Amino acid sequence: xxxxxxxxxxxxxxxxxxxxxxxxxxxxxxxxxxxxxxxxxxxxxxxxxxxxxxxxxxxxxxxxxxxxxxxxxxxxxxxxxxxxxxxxxxxxxxxxxxxxxxxxxxxxxxxxxxxxxxxxxxxxxxxxxxxxxxxxxxxxxxxxxxxxxxxxxxxxxxxxxxxxxxxxxxxxxxxxxxxxxxxxxxxxxxxxxxxxxxxxxxxxxxxxxxxxxxxxxxxxxxxxxxxxxxxxxxxxxxxxxxxxxxxxxxxxxxxxxxxxxxxxxxxxxxxxxxxxxxxxxxxxxxxxxxxxxxxxxxxxxxxxxxxxxxxxxxxxxxxxxxxxxxxxxxxxxxxxxxxxxxxxxxxxxxxxxxxxxxxxxxxxxxxxxxxxxxxxxxxxxxxxxxxxxxxxxxxxxxxxxxxxxxxxxxxxxxxxxxxxxxxxxxxxxxxxxxxxxxxxxxxxxxxxxxxxxxxxxxxxxxxxxxxxxxxxxxxxxxxxxxxxxxxxxxxxxxxxxxxxxxxxxxxxxxxxxxxxx
Numbered sequence: 240x241x242x243x244x245x246x247x248x249x250x251x252x253x254x255x256x257x258x259x260x261x262x263x264x265x266x267x268x269x270x271x272x273x274x275x276x277x278x279x280x281x282x283x284x285x286x287x288x289x290x291x292x293x294x295x296x297x298x299x300x301x302x303x304x305x306x307x308x309x310x311x312x313x314x315x316x317x318x319x320x321x322x323x324x325x326x327x328x329x330x331x332x333x334x335x336x337x338x339x340x341x342x343x344x345x346x347x348x349x350x351x352x353x354x355x356x357x358x359x360x361x362x363x364x365x366x367x368x369x370x371x372x373x374x375x376x377x378x379x380x381x382x383x384x385x386x387x388x389x390x391x392x393x394x395x396x397x398x399x400x401x402x403x404x405x406x407x408x409x410x411x412x413x414x415x416x417x418x419x420x421x422x423x424x425x426x427x428x429x430x431x432x433x434x435x436x437x438x439x440x441x442x443x444x445x446x447x448x449x450x451x452x453x454x455x456x457x458x459x460x461x462x463x464x465x466x467x468x469x470x471x472x473x474x475x476x477x478x479x480x481x482x483x484x485x486x487x488x489x490x491x492x493x494x495x496x497x498x499x500x501x502x503x504x505x506x507x508x509x510x511x512x513x514x515x516x517x518x519x520x521x522x523x524x525x526x527x528x529x530x531x532x533x534x535x536x537x538x539x540x541x542x543x544x545x546x547x548x549x550x551x552x553x554x555x556x557x558x559x560x561x562x563x564x565x566x567x568x569x570x571x572x573x574x575x576x577x578x579x580x581x582x583x584x585x586x587x588x589x590x591x592x593x594x595x596x597x598x599x600x601x602x603x604x605x606x607x608x609x610x611x612x613x614x615x616x617x618x619x620x621x622x623x624x625x626x627x628x629x630x631x632x633x634x635x636x637x638x639x640x641x642x643x644x645x646x647x648x649x650x651x652x653x654x655x656x657x658x659x660x661x662x663x664x665x666x667x668x669x670x671x672x673x674x675x676x677x678x679x680x681x682x683x684x685x686x687x688x689x690x691x692x693x694x695x696x697x698x699x700x701x702x703x704x705x706x707x708x709x710x711x712x713x714x715x716x717x718x719x720x721x722x723x724x725x726x727x728x729x730x731x732x733x734x735x736x737x738x739x740x741x742x743x744x745x746x747x748x749x750x751x752x753x754x755x756x
Contacts, residue, residue: 254507254508255476255507255508255509256471256476256477256478256501256507256508256509257293257294257453257476257477257478257509258292258293258294258477258478258480258494258497258498258509258510258511259292259293259294259295259296259327259453259477259478259479259480260286260290260292260294260295260296260479260480260481260482260494261295261296261455261479261480261481261486261491262282262286262295262481262482262485262494262523263279263282263283263295263296263297263298263309264296264297264298264299264328264329265296265455265479265481265485265486265487265491266481266482266483266485266486266490266491266523266527267485268486268487269485269486269487269490269527269529270487271528271529272485272527272528272529274309274526274527275305275309275526276305276308276309276312277312278526279297279298279309279312279313280309280312280313280316281522281526282482282519282522282523282526283295283297283313283316283317283326284316285515285518285519285522286482286519287317287320287322287325288320289512289515289518289519290494290511290512290515290516290519291510291511291512292325292494292510292511293325293477293510294325294326294327294348295313295325295326295327296327296328296329296350296479297309297310297313297326297327297328298310298328298329299328299329299330300328300329300330300331300336300337300340300341300349301331301336301337301340307340307343307344310328310341310344310345310346311344311345313326314326314344314345314346315345318345323345323346323347324347324348324388326346326347326348327346327348327349327350327390328341328344328346328348328349328350329349329350329352329392330349330350330351330352330378331351331352332351332352332353332371332374332375332378333378334374334377334378334381335381337349337351337378338378338381338382338385338387339385341387342385342387346387347386347387347388348387348388348389348390349382349387349388349389349390350390350391350392350423351375351378351379351382351389351390351391351392352392352394353371353375353391353392353393353394353410353414354371354393354394354395354410355392355393355394355395355396355397355398355399355407355410355424355425355427356394356395356396356398356399356402356403356406356407357399357402357403357406358395358398358402358403359394359395359398359399360406368406368409368410371410372409372410372413372414375391375410375414376413376417379414379417379418379419383418388420389418389419389420390419390420390421390422390423390453391414391419391421391422391423392423392425392455393407393410393411393422393423393424393425394425394427395425395427395428396424396425396426396427397424397425397426397427397428397430397431397435397439398427398428398430400435400439400442401430401435404442408446411443411446411447415447415450420451421451421452421453421477422447422450422451422452422453423452423453423454423455423477423479424440424443424452424453424454424455424470424475425454425455425456425457425479426454426455426456426457426466427455427457428457428459429456429457429458429459429460429462429463429488429489430459430460431462431466432460432462432465432466433462433465433466433468433469434469436454436466436469436470436473437469437472437473440452440454440469440470440473440474440475441473441474443474444473444474444475451476451477452470452474452475452476452477453475453476453477453478453479454466454467454470454471454475454477454478454479455478455479455491456470456478456479456491456492457486457487457488457489457490457491458484458486458488458489458490458491458492459488459489461489463484463489463490463491463492463493464492464493464496464497464500466492467480467492467497468497468500468501468504468505471501471505471507472505478492478497479491479492480492480493480494480497481493481494482494482495482519482520482523483520483523483524483527483529483531483535483538484496484535485523485527485529493535493536494511494516494519495516495520495536495537495538495569496536496537498511498513498516499513499536499537499564503563503564513568513569514568514569514570515570516537516538516569516570517537517538517569517570517571518570520538521538521702521703530705536564537564537569538569543566543571543572543573543574544573544574577589577609577623577624586602586605586606586609586624587602589624590602590605590624590628595624595625595628597628601628601631604631605624605627605628605631608627608631609627623734639749639753640664640665640753640756641662641663641664641749641752641753641756642662642663642749643660643661643662643663643745643749644661644662644663644668645660645661646658646659646660646661646682646685646745647659648678648681648682648741650678655674655675655676655681656674656675656676656677656678656680656681657672657673657674657681658672658673658674658675658678658681658682658684658685659671659672659685660672660673660682660685660686660689662686662689664689664694664756665756669689669693669694670689671685671686671688671689671692671693672685672688673685673687673688678741679740679741679744679745682741682744682745682748683701683748686698686748686752697727699724699725699726699731699751699755700724700725700726701722701723701724702723702724702725702730703722703723704720704721704722704723704744705720705721705722706718706719706720706740706743706744707719707720707721708740718736718737718738718739718740718743719734719735719736719743720734720735720736720740720743720744720746720747721733721734721747722734722735722744722747722748722751724751724755726755731751731754731755733747733748733750733751733754734747734750735747735748735750
């Protein structure tokens with residue numbers, strides 16, 4: 240019997256796992272993250288339509304008027320597409336206040352936050368168990384009178400099971416007799432390990448076999464994904480996730496990681512559309528301002544890039560270094576890095592993609608040059624290859640079809656930056672001025688004007704912009720700017736290096752335009 244079959248035979252993994260995304264509620268508790276109402280709407284649209292999550296938790300009640308506007312917008316949209324019942328808002332056991340707030344937004348599902356541990360009940364609410372249960376029942380009855388469905392969070396459930404399981408059972412013995420759709424069991428402080436999750440979840444499922452339990456993990460010990468899997472293997476029917484693992488302190492379980500492990504390791508079924516996972520990650524990255532780590536599984540910049548030459552060689556011969564996580568599955572493609580460890584196979588692969596054919600000796604010389612550049616910590620991209628080939632083989636280096644003749648950028652306190660740009664394209668000069676939100680933004684907008692108004696042509700779209708500044712605090716340190724562009728589906732990645740950050744970005748841009756031309 241294989242590993243998956245062995246695990247499933249000893250556990251109660253449901254055939255289908257419901258996925259609730261809490262990026263817009265719990266994820267927004269990430270330090271420094273605050274989504275604007277229209278940003279929340281865009282994220283919710285993609286989650287419900289393109290990613291196809293089962294439910295979205297979009298806010299906490301009574302936070303702000305801006306939050307209320309966002310929830311109203313999302314609920315109106317969800318109603319239009321027949322998914323209003325998939326939108327949820329966290330509310331509190333506060334009489335009628337949270338329920339009225341949520342109802343005013345047009346939302347039909349409240350996730351009622353009750354106390355899942357005796358310590359929280361007594362220490363925070365200063366209530367007896369019976370008093371807290373009565374308060375919950377009052378809120379439940381009032382929500383039902385407003386035509387709302389109710390799920391119940393048992394906040395600090397993990398410590399409740401550790402320190403006061405009799406309290407957890409006393410609360411649930413009453414509430415499981417009521418009309419509550421789901422009980423959501425959070426590891427609020429991220430204190431559990433997978434063995435404890437298995438133990439506690441099995442106790443819950445055994446005592447309340449007909450109840451739908453969700454598990455909500457936090458990543459304080461880097462165990463959110465493992466604990467989520469343990470919960471499912473022990474009978475939980477739903478999991479809570481966030482895009483990119485956003486969340487308070489160390490974050491929550493990342494949507495992409497949970498999805499692929501459920502599918503690949505345990506043959507569990509979900510409704511998630513995997514080919515859009517990278518898109519939602521980039522959208523949330525942009526709106527949140529929290530960068531995705533390059534080595535973040537599934538969605539990181541580098542996770543489908545082979546660096547070692549031996550890996551490219553194995554892939555060339557028989558896909559020896561591939562696994563079930565094929566990049567095409569997630570709307571991405573395999574790349575082969577160029578650097579000191581890339582070797583001949585990586586370079587061959589990149590040359591073929593560019594349509595360049597070299598002799599073995601020529602390839603050896605190009606490989607040597609790239610290794611030298613790598614030793615100096617210089618980044619080499621596929622777009623650099625034609626220039627390196629021309630330089631190494633003593634061919635004429637291609638003339639730049641686009642040259643920067645002159646430019647001026649200025650900024651002043653209280654005013655938007657202005658750029659004046661003059662470029663030479665195929666021997667003819669063009670000029671334009673523009674304002675922008677920053678010096679580089681103004682520069683690019685001036686270039687766009689030239690391409691649109693003078694040339695009648697489109698300009699590549701900027702997809703990603705990253706700046707690397709060496710540590711140490713030197714004001715004259717060289718800044719490396721790497722910019723990713725998209726031209727009608729083709730990705731172009733260019734690099735600029737300069738002590739001035741704007742100048743580094745401009746160098747990367749001019750390199751891109753010469754590739755574009």
